[in-house]
Amino acid sequence: MNIVIDTNIFFSIMLKKEGFLRNRLLLDLDLNTKFYTCHFLMIEIFKYKEKIVKQSKMTEEEILEVLYILLKKIELYNETYISDENYKKAYDLCKNVDVKDIPFVALTLELDGKLWTGDKKLKKSLIEQGMDIFY
Template sequence: MNNEVIIDTNLVFAFLHKNQAKSARFFFSQQDYSFLTPNLFVYETFLHHDMILEKSKGTQEDTHTLFEKVVEKLYFVNESTISVKNFIDAYYLCKDVDDKDTPFVALSLELNVPLWTRDVILKNHLISKGFTNFFDESIL
């Protein structure tokens, strides 16, 4: 059995922090899950590279090594494979909070796959708009 999950960039940032060990252990140990993310993930991590290094608990080399391990577990999905309808729907769901989350929500809508995010503000906003397809962290 292979379950798919859309993974938000903020969650990967959390994996690089020691206090997020439970979710990181789950992510790295799972063989029954496929973790998908839109290509935007690459841009966001590049954009926030300095912040990731600053907040990480290890050296720059350790952080880069851990990040490489994260990337090896991810399946990147080109945003062009997402329908215009799902992109528009996702934009209207996200625009009042953070429209940069649109590709993650659009991918979740397109594939009907749960979104795993730690962005509480986004999550609460999406729930208020009727989007409830989130990864259930209670299984961790």
């Protein structure tokens, strides 16, 4: 199974030193499960670096260690390899919710995977449009 992790789940995993989400990702022993995210996530990490450090109550060094561990488990996918067809479909699905979700939805479609998100507004909108693609 291919699972695409969006920004809010990734941040939730990073913000808690211990926790269910991190354990779910790191301890997933199903060898057929692969985790992916978009390169765009790295921009978001740099953009919100100070906020992540502050809210996590970890040192910057600890945050970098967590980031390193997570990125060993998650494959970064270059969005330029996503087909125009899947980008267009993702745009149509997300344009009324949040355009920052487009790459993650497009990647989910591209990989025929499941989207791991905590974004209730996105989930509701996609389900209403007949897209129940969630992990």
